[in-house]
Amino acid sequence: MPKDTANPIPRQRPVSCRLCRTRKLRCSRESPCSNCVARRVRCELEDAVLPARVLVPSQATSVASPRNNGGTSTSDPDLVERIRKLEQIVERQQRLTSDHSPRTTSHASDIGSSSDGTQGQSHAFEELHVTSPLYSQNETRGVPTDEHLDKDVAWLESIYSGHVNLSGNKIPTNPVVFRSCPVQHIASAQTYITHNANSFGSSPELIRCVWLPQYAEAKILVQKYVDVIDHVHHVIHTPSIMSVVDEVYGCLSQQGQVKPGSIMLLLGIFASSTHSWVHVDAERGLFEKPEVANNQSPLWIKALEDVLDIAHRTAEVSTEGIQGIIISFFTLINFEGYSRRCRALYYNGLLLARELGLHCLDHPVNAARANTAQTEMGRRVWWYLVASDWLISMVSGVPQFEEVEPHSCLHRGFAARFEGVARGIYQCHPRQMVTRKPLNINDEDIVDGMSRVEQPLSQPTDMTYSLLRIKLAEISRHITDRTPLVMGFEGGYNTGPSHDVVMDIDTEIQTLINEDLPSWTSMPAAEIVSIYKISPSKAAHIAQQGYMFRSLLYAQRCKLHFPFYNRGFKDATFATSRDVCLQSARLIIQTEMNIEYMNLRYSVRYKFIGLLMSVFMSSLVLLMDLCHNRSSSRREKQRVEISDALGILEAARHESEVAARFLDSLVLVLRKHKVSPTGQRDSDITKPMFNPDTRFHGDLTTDTSLRSASGCNGDNINMVDGEELSSYFNDIAQSFEQGDAESFDWDSIFSGLKSSFV
Structure with missing residues (x-):
């Protein structure tokens, strides 16, 4: 009989569970079956009913x-x-x-x-x-809810965003150890030590060893930083810095694990203190000669870079670590310029600051911590990074200049490029941060649960200079915002803002001078003590801050108008830019000379690259003015101004390698292009009178030009070939008076300098 294919019988499922089939038991075909329940075993019944x-x-x-x-x-x-x-x-x-x-x-x-x-x-x-x-x-x-689905998505996003480490130990990390020894022996200490492996037959392992000075020596270096450097870039909480030293060395003495952030902060301070070590620091008793201390500074920066390389891959770098990066960045840029290494260090600090959330400290989700000391210090750190970013975007390179007369050697000279990598670019956009500016208060007022009551800028505090620096940085950002990166000119690079934009920005600078510039920025220390009732040491720091800020402000204005400076001698449209640029250059030199006259000369001012570059730019502007106004009645005053500018570089060349490079490059290039002296130096120079109320558009007389009070007038400073610098440049000034500005190949002269301005 044929099979009925119309209604096929489906294949039967297994009758019994695995246990019943194995032991030949009758299975109830329920899950779990009675046999498995009685024997307390797991019932494995396929397709259970x-x-x-x-x-x-x-x-x-x-x-x-x-x-x-x-x-x-x-x-x-x-x-x-x-x-x-x-x-x-x-x-x-x-x-x-x-x-x-x-x-x-x-x-x-x-x-x-x-x-x-x-x-x-x-x-x-x-x-x-x-x-x-x-x-x-x-x-x-x-029944999954929307809330649970959102959590699932957030968790999955954390996988590819790097918040969950799935690599395990696949990427090896070099260990680092910390030891202490006398500070004089650190330069010759071994940077790597041998660690015997535990397993039999394995080769020894090399471990990076960071040598720290002994406890008493570390306190001296930290105190040097607090006394001399901290007020220049105030990013640490001074009253608690010694407790960081105690904590680190306490862990070292007990052979415990130190915090990477605290170590990085101390390494940055050590680098800054040794870099700024000068002859007057001999009384501190650490180094016999300043050169010995100065040579240690790169070693401390290298140690910080090594610790940073390991710490940011294995742990979260704290705010103290970012403070150490900032201090090291400031030190590195002063003796190396805005190099690739310096940029990498800065961008690392900026990245780690974002990782810590310093860019959103005042977001509503952080409202509970808004008035803590840690948050306020985070604001200081973040805004120092932001201000540096904006300043670098404007001043990391002198923009190239447009040519009006293609056959003019003079205009071709100012078309030479001094390009900076970061020119026209900044990383910190105001819309991408939710962090208030730091309060204008002293360090002693920073406590947990503090109120947000602050002093006006007219009242100097530990943070007033930093807040003024932020205002100047905001103007730099406005310049960058109004200057498209690609303008379609020669080489496709930005030629700088238009003249209309320059004049608009100049109005902002003038407003800052007239409305926001406090009077204490031009006061001597004794007057600050009398008016504001503060200690003499703090008053000296505030007076120095005032003159530093004025130098930065004048340099910013000089650089802003510099592209139109030369054209202003022939085109009345740009005459205002020419006058403002020249007056700003004179005020830079006047400010530096007033520091000498008012006995405010601080020992480390020649260590700061910002000062040196401002003076160097002023020298170029004053030289050009002398070229174009050789028959002017002010030619003797012009020679004095140039002599003052170059005298500052002369005095700095023995304490700063950057100043030596500036001065030597200018001399060598001028000699290369046969700019030879034809006269003798006139030593009849008038003594200046100090005028603290001088402004940009005020009258500039020779009374504001000061000779170096330190005795570094160039008569005993020798160049590589043995000639006297002051005499050389004064004789060049005479040759400029008698020559023609068009006779100099300014294109080759300025291109040969190969200088970038930070």
Whole structure:
């Protein structure tokens, strides 16, 4: 009899569970079956049919309805298959919940208690079931909510955004150890030490060793920084800095684990203190000669870079670490310029600051911590980075200049490029930060739970200079915003803002001078003590800050008008730019000479590249003025101004390699192009009178030009070939009086200098 193929019988499922089949027992075909329940073992029944009691009323109705409609019976294969899949999903969810819920607490404690990260990384895969909200109690019931879905998405995003480290120990990290020795021995100490491996037959391991000075020596270096350098870039909390020294050396003495941020802060301070070590510091008793200390500064910066390289890959760098990066950046730029290495250090600090959330300290989610000391220090650190970013975007390169007369040697000279890598670009946009500016208060007023009451800028505090610097940086950002990066000129580079934009920005600078520039910026220290009732040492710092800010302000204005300076001698349209640029250059020199006259000369001022570059630019502007006005009645005053400018570089050449490079390059290039002296130096020079109320558009007389009070007038300063610099440049001034500005190949002269302005 043929088989009935119209209604094939479906393949039967296994009758018994695995245990019953193995032991030849009669299985109840329920999950779990009675035999497995009696023996307390897990029932493995494929395609189990659960008792009818697990079905909800809706399911029972759906099964019975086909029979009532005359359709197929309840054994319909499709219907049974759908029910079976639903039962499997419920069973799987229940099994996962029972397997993972007891392990959640133990895994979290293991990962949280991991000291070196190894144990936490080994459990990275298991965290998938623990930290993900995918396995919450609500979702085991099959009802996921929008909140849980959002948590799932956020957790998945953390995987590829780097917040969860899935690489484990695949990327090796070089260890670093810290030891102390006398500061005189650090230069010759070994930077790597040998560590014997534990396993038999393995080769020894080289470990980076960072040598620190002894405890008493470290305190001297930190005190040197507080006394001389801190007021220039105030990013640390001075009253608590010695506690950082105690903490670090306490860990070293107990052979404990030190915090990377604290170590980086001390390394930055050591680098700054040794770089600024001068002859007057001999009384501190650490170094026999300043050169010995100066040579150690690069070693400290290298040590900080090594610690940073390891710390930012294995741990979170704290605010103290970013403070150390800022101090090292300031030190490095002073003896190396805005080099690639210096840029890398700065951008590392900016990246780590964002990682810490310093750019959003005043976001509403951080409202509970808004008035803490840590948050206020974070504001100081963040805004120092922001102000530096904006200043660099404007002053990292002298813009190239447009040619009006293509055949003019003079205009071709000013078309020479002094390009900077970061010119026209900044990283910190105001719309991408939610951090208020720091308060104008002293360090002693920074405590947890403090109010946000601050002093006006007319009242000098520890932060007033930094806040003025931020105002100047905002003007630099406005210049960058109004200067498109690509203008389509020669080489596709930006030629700088238009003259209309320059005049608009100049109005902002003039407003800053008239309305926001405090009177104390031009006061001597004694007057500051009398008016503001502060200590003489702090008054000296404030007076220095005032003159430093004025120099920065004048240099900013001089540089702003510099592209139109030369054209102003022939085109009346640019005459205002010519006058403002020239007057700003004179005020830069006047400010530096007033420091000598008022006995404000601080020993490390020649270590700051900002001062040296301002003076160098002023020298170029004054030389050009002498070229064009050789028949002017002020020619003797012009010679005195140039002599003063170059005298500052002469005095600085023995304390700053940057100043020596500036001066030597100018001399060599002028000699190369046969700019030879034709006369003798006139030593009849009038003594200046100090006028603290001088402004940009005021009258500039020879009474404001001062000779060097330190005796560095050039008569005993020798160049490489032995000629006297002051005499050389004064004789060149005479040759400029008698010559023609068009006779000099300014294109080659300025291109040969190969100088970039920070």
